[in-house]
Every structure is written in C-alpha cells, then in structure tokens.
Amino acid sequence: MRDRKWVISENEKAEKIKEYLLQMGGEERSVSSPSEIWRVKFSDSTFIYYKKGTLYSTPSNSEDFAVKEAWDYVDKIVGPIFIHPSKEFLIGLDETGKGELIGHIHLVGVLIPAELFHTLYELVNTADTKKSHTFDYWDDIFRKISSFINEGVEFLEEKIPPWHVDRYNLNKIMDIVYQRILASFFRKIDIFKCRIVIDDYGVGSTLKRFLNFLEKQGAEIIVSQKSDDTYLEAKIASVLAKRSREFVIKKINEDPAFKINGLSVGSGNAGNKKTMEWVEAWHASGKEWPWFIKRSFSPIRRIEGSRDKVKKATPPIRENLLSEDFKRNFDEGKLDIRVLSIVCPSCGAISKAVFFTTNEEGFAARCPQCKKPLKELNFTLRYYCGFIIPDSNIINRGLLGKDLEKSRFFEDFTILIPGIVRYECDTKGGKKEFERLAKFASISRIKLKEVGEFNPNKFKNLTSQQKDDLIIETCIKENAILLSADKQVKGIAVSRDIFMISAL
Numbered sequence: 001m002r003d004r005k006w007v008i009s010e011n012e013k014a015e016k017i018k019e020y021l022l023q024m025g026g027e028e029r030s031v032s033s034p035s036e037i038w039r040v041k042f043s044d045s046t047f048i049y050y051k052k053g054t055l056y057s058t059p060s061n062s063e064d065f066a067v068k069e070a071w072d073y074v075d076k077i078v079g080p081i082f083i084h085p086s087k088e089f090l091i092g093l094d095e096t097g098k099g100e101l102i103g104h105i106h107l108v109g110v111l112i113p114a115e116l117f118h119t120l121y122e123l124v125n126t127a128d129t130k131k132s133h134t135f136d137y138w139d140d141i142f143r144k145i146s147s148f149i150n151e152g153v154e155f156l157e158e159k160i161p162p163w164h165v166d167r168y169n170l171n172k173i174m175d176i177v178y179q180r181i182l183a184s185f186f187r188k189i190d191i192f193k194c195r196i197v198i199d200d201y202g203v204g205s206t207l208k209r210f211l212n213f214l215e216k217q218g219a220e221i222i223v224s225q226k227s228d229d230t231y232l233e234a235k236i237a238s239v240l241a242k243r244s245r246e247f248v249i250k251k252i253n254e255d256p257a258f259k260i261n262g263l264s265v266g267s268g269n270a271g272n273k274k275t276m277e278w279v280e281a282w283h284a285s286g287k288e289w290p291w292f293i294k295r296s297f298s299p300i301r302r303i304e305g306s307r308d309k310v311k312k313a314t315p316p317i318r319e320n321l322l323s324e325d326f327k328r329n330f331d332e333g334k335l336d337i338r339v340l341s342i343v344c345p346s347c348g349a350i351s352k353a354v355f356f357t358t359n360e361e362g363f364a365a366r367c368p369q370c371k372k373p374l375k376e377l378n379f380t381l382r383y384y385c386g387f388i389i390p391d392s393n394i395i396n397r398g399l400l401g402k403d404l405e406k407s408r409f410f411e412d413f414t415i416l417i418p419g420i421v422r423y424e425c426d427t428k429g430g431k432k433e434f435e436r437l438a439k440f441a442s443i444s445r446i447k448l449k450e451v452g453e454f455n456p457n458k459f460k461n462l463t464s465q466q467k468d469d470l471i472i473e474t475c476i477k478e479n480a481i482l483l484s485a486d487k488q489v490k491g492i493a494v495s496r497d498i499f500m501i502s503a504l
Contacts (some may be wrong), residue, residue: 149495192218
C-alpha cells in the first residue's frame, strides 16, 4: 500500500489519532527532527505528525489490513482531503510553467470515472505539487495513473510555446485550449454527467461563456484557485502537467548543446540559483538565446539592459476564418473535424479544403477560389484543432520538414503518423523526413505521435483505395486535419466531409 497524508487543523484530533494507534498496538518512537511532534510505529508503517499540521503514514509493504483500518479511522476523524465525487465523471484542468523562465506552458485535462476516485486517491494523495521534484518522481506517479487508461481514465495535454508567451496575452489562448480539451472529452461522455474543476488562471470571457453553457446542460462547474488541494481531478491534472514540464527540462539539461562553462539550465525557475548562473553565462557568451527562453520575462530583460515596458498583443486567433457551423458546434461542446470549414475574408467562399503553396516568402495557405492568402490561419487552426495527419506523399516529399525549417506554418501542431503512413514511408526520403520531424519534436517545435496499429502483413495486401480509407478513418477518429498532396485522397476527404490542407 502506498503512503498517505492528511492535513489536521486541530491538535486535539491528532492526539485522538495517536491514542488510537497506541491502543491498537502501536509503539511510540523518538522524533527524528525538530519539525516532528510525535512518531508511532504501527505494524510496518510509521505515522508521523508534523508541527505544520501534516500527518504522514509511510507505505505498508506487507499491505497489513490493520494499517488500512488505521487509515480509515484517520479519514473519519480528519475527513478526506479531496471532495468526493458528485457526478459520474470528474474532469480536472490545470497548467504549469506559466511563471517559469524556461520552457512551455503545459495545460492538461484529465477525465476520471467516479468509481476510480478512491483508487486514484491512494496514488496521488502524498504527491506535493507545490514543490520541485525530478522527472522520475512525477513519471512514477504518471505510470501508475496511466495504468488505468483501459478503465476509463483519459488525459489530454496542450502546450503554449515560449515565443507565444513572449508575444501574446495568454488568457484568450488558454480559454480556447481548455475549451477544446473539454469538447474532446464530450465526444465520449454526456455533459450533464460531469463535474468540471478548473484551477483559476484568470479565466476569460471566452471560456466563461462556454462554462455557463455547460452548467445549463447540467454539468457542475468549479473554478477556484489552488483547486488541486481540494479536488482529486485537479490534483491529477497538476501532477501530469508537472511530469510533462519536467520531461522537457530534463531533455534540455541533458543536451550538450545547451551547456555553457559546464553549467546546465537547472530547474528553469528564475528563483533557482543554478538556472540564473546558466542564464548569466549564456548571455556573456554572446550566443543567441535558445528556443526555450521566455525573453519577455524580467530576469532576461534585466540582463539585456532593456528598460522598455513589455507590450503584448492580442493573439491572432481569427474566428472570422471559421464557419458559423463550426463555431456554433464548438460553443456547444462539440468538436468534429467534419464540421470545420474555412471562410475566406477576401471573397467569402466557404471551403472544406485550402491549398498550400510556397514562394519566396515561404509556405502559405490560400483560398481555393480567389487564391489569396488566408492570414493567421495556422495560428487559428493550431488552437482550435491542433492535430495534423500527413499522408505518405507529404512525408516522402519532405514538405513538413521544409516548412518547419522555413516559414513554420505547422509549428506547434501535433503531427499524427498513422501506421499505414509509416508503412508506406519506409523509403529513403521517408526515413529522412521522420528523422527531421523527430529532431523538431525533440526541441518541442512540434509534437509527434504515432497512432493506430502498425501491421505490415495486413498493409501489403491492401488496395490503394483501402489505404486511403484508413487515413481518412484515422482523421475522423483523432479529429485531425488531413494534409495531402494526392488528388485521389483529396477526393475521398471531400466526400467524407474531412477538412484538409492540400499541398501542391
């Protein structure tokens, strides 16, 4: 059995618990630090009561039932840390990295069936999200939580990169990302069956409208600060966000390209001595700041000698590019790639497909009718949709890699690689492109993920039509935009109402 922790507001309750433990055969032991008030050895667990009001019980490796009974007794005296489920499903939303000097903002949504509440409570009860821990610490908890995926636990993660943090006011972006995460969950469960808890980052009007709609549909909505202290679903979202951030920080620390004078970036927090030593040394070297630095933050501006006030723009999310049907569905908690259409602001044409061209300025999306550029389409799609599935023609021609090296239209998207595309790209050009995409993923310029089964024996007997159908079905399942340079695939996509970007 894992360890447990409680917060006790009254010393009388702590003394009552101590008396119970001693009566049931526990042995009082000497305290080992000035922060402790008492210790009781009980079976193979040690109960420690701290001056700050925390009672901690070490794990019971023998899984002694007496220890479980003692934990139940403490629960009755103290009350549970987390508020019990009031709905069939619990959804928690939280983020990390917003105030850190280095790295992305990681936003996570988690969906938990209420019947797993007590089991997951045992897993995350002692996780301290207010303290800095290593990636291995968070990854250990993540692995235990993810073992319940087959029992209905789901989680989704999105990232806001440092260069967006530097340029834009974030609340609008966060509002839309959280709304998209919620809409993704509602593809599988009914709104009225959900309790939704959001750690309050300064929720904006966009998300407030959506939450009001959900409340009218019967959902329970809770927006509060420090929600991970009270709600299990928010705690788990916080743990998963911490794990994602520490994974990126770990990779940065391990990369020799980001070491200077023997120093690595440390925790990435401006309050971390090691991080600030690295920042000072890097700047003194005359090198350009690496991608993960938030240049608008005061420590960086101070080092650079900048005195100008930081001015951040409204993020260029152009809702006028999105069809009314899509926006209406989105505002009703429905996210379906088959509803997405684009409205050209120049000619007014409504299209299920746009085309992608390259010129001296790089890559650009254009209206299929008037051929004019659809400015800010990539930024808008990035936060409203976020997923791209390229077909084998795109991969073998290396078009994604070329874009990421030049105009960066597809930067920050999640690139999904179906098994059939991986199979068809077992070529020299395909392998080179996968290596290039893996490199961009390793520095968090994109997110790269394989989806669907990889079955060469099955794939080799499929017709061209069947292979294309597999890609289309994956787009529907994953709610992803299709990126194709194949006219036949385009025809199938249009016939199935799949929104696509067509490369010429």
